[in-house]
Amino acid sequence: MMRISGLRGTWGSFRLRGIDLELEDGEYFLIVGPSGSGKTLLLETIAGLHRAEAGRLWFGEEELTNLPPERRKIGFVYQERCLFPHLSVPENIGYGLRYTGMGRQQAEARVAEMVALFGLEELAKRGSIAGLSGGEMQKVALARALAVEPRMLFLDEPLGALDYTSRTQVADILKDVNRRFGITTVHVTHDYTEAMALADRIGVMHNGALEQVGTVEEVFWRPKNRFVAEFLGVDNVLEARSVPGKDGRVVEAAGLQIEVARAPQAECFYLCIRPEDVILALEPMEGANVFRGEITALAQQGFQARVTVAVGTLELVARVPLSSVREANLTVSSPVYVGLAPESLHGMEDGEEA
Amino acid sequence: MAGHVLAGYLTGDWGMMASLLTVAIFGLALAPRYWAERPGKAFWWYPAGYAALFVFLVLLSGEPLVFVLFAMLYVALYRYPIALAYLGIVIFATMVVTPYWFQTAVLCSAGLTLLLLVARRAKNSFLVGSLAVGLILLGAVLLPLFYMGLQSPLQTLLVTMKESLFSQALVNSLATATLSTLLVLLLGVPLGYALARSDFRGKETLDALIDLPILVPQSVAGIALLALMGPKAPLGAFMEGQFGFKIAASYAGIIACQVFVSSPFLIRSAMSAFEQMGPRLEYVSRTLGAPPSSTFFRVSLPLAANAIFAGSILTWARAMSEVGSVMIVAYHPMTVSVMAYDRFVQYGLLETQPVATLLLLSCLWVFIVLRWMRAHPPRFFVRRAEAVTAS
Numbered sequence: 163m164m165r166i167s168g169l170r171g172t173w174g175s176f177r178l179r180g181i182d183l184e185l186e187d188g189e190y191f192l193i194v195g196p197s198g199s200g201k202t203l204l205l206e207t208i209a210g211l212h213r214a215e216a217g218r219l220w221f222g223e224e225e226l227t228n229l230p231p232e233r234r235k236i237g238f239v240y241q242e243r244c245l246f247p248h249l250s251v252p253e254n255i256g257y258g259l260r261y262t263g264m265g266r267q268q269a270e271a272r273v274a275e276m277v278a279l280f281g282l283e284e285l286a287k288r289g290s291i292a293g294l295s296g297g298e299m300q301k302v303a304l305a306r307a308l309a310v311e312p313r314m315l316f317l318d319e320p321l322g323a324l325d326y327t328s329r330t331q332v333a334d335i336l337k338d339v340n341r342r343f344g345i346t347t348v349h350v351t352h353d354y355t356e357a358m359a360l361a362d363r364i365g366v367m368h369n370g371a372l373e374q375v376g377t378v379e380e381v382f383w384r385p386k387n388r389f390v391a392e393f394l395g396v397d398n399v400l401e402a403r404s405v406p407g408k409d410g411r412v413v414e415a416a417g418l419q420i421e422v423a424r425a426p427q428a429e430c431f432y433l434c435i436r437p438e439d440v441i442l443a444l445e446p447m448e449g450a451n452v453f454r455g456e457i458t459a460l461a462q463q464g465f466q467a468r469v470t471v472a473v474g475t476l477e478l479v480a481r482v483p484l485s486s487v488r489e490a491n492l493t494v495s496s497p498v499y500v501g502l503a504p505e506s507l508h509g510m511e512d513g514e515e516a
Numbered sequence: 517m518a519g520h521v522l523a524g525y526l527t528g529d530w531g532m533m534a535s536l537l538t539v540a541i542f543g544l545a546l547a548p549r550y551w552a553e554r555p556g557k558a559f560w561w562y563p564a565g566y567a568a569l570f571v572f573l574v575l576l577s578g579e580p581l582v583f584v585l586f587a588m589l590y591v592a593l594y595r596y597p598i599a600l601a602y603l604g605i606v607i608f609a610t611m612v613v614t615p616y617w618f619q620t621a622v623l624c625s626a627g628l629t630l631l632l633l634v635a636r637r638a639k640n641s642f643l644v645g646s647l648a649v650g651l652i653l654l655g656a657v658l659l660p661l662f663y664m665g666l667q668s669p670l671q672t673l674l675v676t677m678k679e680s681l682f683s684q685a686l687v688n689s690l691a692t693a694t695l696s697t698l699l700v701l702l703l704g705v706p707l708g709y710a711l712a713r714s715d716f717r718g719k720e721t722l723d724a725l726i727d728l729p730i731l732v733p734q735s736v737a738g739i740a741l742l743a744l745m746g747p748k749a750p751l752g753a754f755m756e757g758q759f760g761f762k763i764a765a766s767y768a769g770i771i772a773c774q775v776f777v778s779s780p781f782l783i784r785s786a787m788s789a790f791e792q793m794g795p796r797l798e799y800v801s802r803t804l805g806a807p808p809s810s811t812f813f814r815v816s817l818p819l820a821a822n823a824i825f826a827g828s829i830l831t832w833a834r835a836m837s838e839v840g841s842v843m844i845v846a847y848h849p850m851t852v853s854v855m856a857y858d859r860f861v862q863y864g865l866l867e868t869q870p871v872a873t874l875l876l877l878s879c880l881w882v883f884i885v886l887r888w889m890r891a892h893p894p895r896f897f898v899r900r901a902e903a904v905t906a907s
Contacts, residue, residue: 258804
């Protein structure tokens with residue numbers, strides 16, 4: 163288990179503001195945050211590449227705080243992969259082996275093993291890494307990092323700058339590496355959709371601090387504050403208050419009475435509704451929280467549509483498959499029914515911008 | 517026509533008049549063809565050019581025979597504007613800068629060829645215009661060198677080369693410049709690396725100090741070195757007394773001067789190569805278990821090798837050409853550059869030219885070989901260079 167406590171420091175315009183984090187053995191941890199939030203810096207600092215002003219690090223019982231990067235045994239793969247351009251594929255993969263005390267033959271065997279594992283046989287015959295595709299470079303960089311048997315694997319935007327096919331392919335490889343080697347993996351990205359496919363737990367980073375850490379379920383459906391909610395795509399954050407005398411099970415927002423599954427503690431709070439959880443229908447449906455509204459905007463986003471529906475003075479954003487929009491022939495000013503399942507609503511106490 | 521007759525009449529030479537008439541008839545005979553190809557306004561450029569040639573060569577320069585020659589070519593080549601341009605260069609060179617006509621014509625033609633090559637590749641008249649303006653500067657540098665290079669007959673050059681004084685000086689120059697470069701390489705690359713990778717208060721000042729030798733006049737550099745290490749200076753006396761090391765009138769002095777003036781080139785190129793590389797490749801190397809020194813020798817240095825080599829060429833060239841400070845610190849043993857100056861002071865311009873020419877040629881030769889080596893590195897470097905350009 164990796165334990166980080168009170169890690170802080172300032173480097174130019176970037177900073178870390180007291181990071182506390184525990185990473186379980188073998189878990190796939192994803193750090194998500196906007197550009198400039200210090201994600202890469204955090205990884206580099208844990209790997210020992212920057213000197214922190216304060217904070218301590220342990221791996222199990224061993225304290226890493228004052229070890230140089232070469233003795234921390236943390237594998238690092240950058241978005242640009244950073245293959246050594248003057249070395250061939252096998253030379254890249256075997257780069258770190260001479261520091262492991264391995265013999266020449268052993269090292270060669272290890273390189274061959276990694277080449278076979280990542281299916282790099284053809285590329286390994288070439289004299290240089292020139293002309294490798296993004297996905298191929300990613301595999302070589304992973305093989306290079308794993309060859310020296312690190313304790314942990316740090317990935318900086320591993321799916322960035324890849325085309326769609328390579329993205330899914332590399333994502334599968336990453337998950338597979340995490341499982342097969344049982345290696346604790348920390349993956350940094352600005353794209354929260356990567357979390358769904360890969361992560362066991364995620365942390366949301368903002369301005370050099372971890373705003374929230376938890377399982378995917380927790381963080382996506384129960385964001386701690388407004389920043390986390392908005393960054394993770396919760397388009398509907400409504401100011402709400404409990405309706406007295408209903409056990410806190412009914413709340414009022416923008417003049418609507420909404421039933422919720424979990425009663426929030428505070429009297430005033432914010433109601434988070436993920437746009438994927440807003441149900442649209444042409445006919446009134448069964449169940450609680452069904453309102454009549456009118457579509458005010460429609461935008462196509464990939465194979466989904468972002469539909470804005472006005473219910474009284476309230477504007478709700480829904481995300482539905484494009485095919486449903488076409489099938490139901492929805493257009494701006496079409497009347498629709500909006501359904502909100504009580505279980506999908508989350509009352510958030512901290513509504514301020516972090 | 518009337519003008520031709522008049523010109524012929526003025527020279528009072530019937531043969532000349534006949535030649536001029538022939539050209540005029542030739543020109544007139546081709547006129548209908550040119551009219552058929554491009555009728556209207558565009559056609560009138562043809563007689564206009566002819567008239568301009570006539571005014572310039574016959575009326576202004578008074579060279580009717582030259583006119584006959586060039587007018588013939590003009591009439592025949594009118595439909596080939598590129599050929600006309602080269603013709604224009606030859607006319608300009610022979611008539612305006614007559615004593616240097618050959619050098620001028622060669623340089624201008626080379627420039628024109630370059631412009632045409634660029635123009636064919638890029639249909640961008642601003643770019644071609646910029647190049648044309650820039651070529652003037654390049655021409656101003658090349659013309660004197662080119663002119664001098666062609667002044668001394670091969671015979672004289674060979675005789676000068678065999679002179680023992682000259683060959684000794686050449687050996688001195690080559691040896692000291694090479695040693696200086698090695699010394700700068702040994703000390704400058706670590707400096708460049710350290711500056712590229714560290715960040716501290718006052719780094720900018722240190723950075724600016726690197727360029728100081730370019731700013732300091734050569735004579736000042738020499739005087740400063742002598743003041744510190746000269747025979748009468750305490751440090752100089754100590755070094756000579758204890759270690760027998762002196763810079764005045766010694767090889768060490770020459771090298772000290774050359775190192776002083778040439779170090780910025782190598783330090784700069786090494787530094788910018790390390791800066792451009794960025795730290796991430798080194799970070800990766802560190803996380804793979806490599807300590808900093810190993811990272812430097814296995815990653816940073818090989819990747820910067822090309823730029824460092826380029827910097828070494830410049831440093832070597834600068835060391836080779838240094839004269840001002842060397843003259844003050846160590847007039848003897850003589851380097852070729854000092855020798856050229858020495859000859860000039862003692863015997864004058866004509867006697868110096870062969871030495872200067874030979875120095876120029878030997879520098880050029882080494883420079884070209886080194887540049888060629890950079891473009892076509894030895895097998896050992898080949899893969900590196902390829903990989904670096906590919907990344």
